[in-house]
Amino acid sequence: SRAGWWPRDTSMKITEVVSHVLRYDLPEELGYSQQFYAARTAHLVEVRTDEGLIGWGECFGPGNVALANKAIVERVIQPLIVGRDPLDREVVWHHVYNLLRDHGQKGMPVQALSGVDIALWDLSAKIAGLPLSKMMGGQFRDRVPVYGYGMMLKREDAASHVARFREEAAGIKEAGFKATKMKIGLGVADDIRLAEAVRLGVGDDFDFMVDANHCYTLGDAMRVGHALDELGAYWFEEPVAPEDQEGYHELRVALDTNVSGGEVEYTRWGWRQLLEGRCLDIAQPEVCALGGISEYLKVLSMAHTHLTPVVPHVWGSAVAVSVNLHLLAAMPPVPGGLNPREPMLEFDTTHNLFRDELLAEPLDIQGQVRRSGGYASVPSGPGLGVEPDRDFIARYEVS
């Protein structure tokens, strides 16, 4: 017989991995520097077990990418992990990654694995009867500050963008958010006018951030960056193509404004390059893409090894928002102090049914922010602490 401290054999087994791609037409088209989009998608993953317990996860990847990822989840990953213990998260991760490595160390295979890994963490925390953040080492904070992003591009002229951005920025501040983030991508001169409009909209004592979604060459990014220095922007996100790591580093050295990015980087090996290259003032890992929570924790640890603060990239449904609330709760302050700058939750203020209506009990981040002056609380139930509504899923499922 085993000694008392020996871990019990859960004997629980994974029986099925099912993914759901949800889609709806947006009331109005939204744009960023690369494209306009008229529909929103979300890709949820559920891992089922022989004891009836279910874990939920989410994969990053919009539109038809989500449909391709669904095939990877169900046809490639599922057969590799059925029959395994859901607590064996690292074993599962290594087994799947090692066999997919020859077919893609970044991008869609890793996005697909991310949703499965998150569902295994949800299951593990439910088995332990603990909130996810407790499983990850405990909560440094039970509520997190929230920044509201909006100010998307539309098919309208620069002058209309300028007027709308100023108004929208003021509205996001008025709604209670701690800071705000805008898109750019009209070209250097117009983008600088947009940033000036947002500064006017929020006033002098409020942080605003600028997201280029990697539309610039280094030279143009430098010109915009110097203008952002004058305006006191808090960060300049994805200024240049993610492949241009030297460009990131040169911007970081030249600008006062924080250089941020990393939402399209994958696994510890991808992040190693960004961090050792001293490319970022602020790291923005996307847990639903980079390899799930197991891999996120390694990237977080590596970022903090470099004393680089992390403000996670957040996109998707209420499942992704909930995962990130737990990640933010469990994140140590860097470097520490009486008045540290707290990591923030990224919150998309545009129309998103999959965040607002997916759960039987919605998170109501907007309401929380309004009532608390800019904070969201961390779900307290076991696992992610959220339960997707199956009727809602059935209504929007396209696959």
Ligand code: CA
């Ligand atoms: Ca971004």
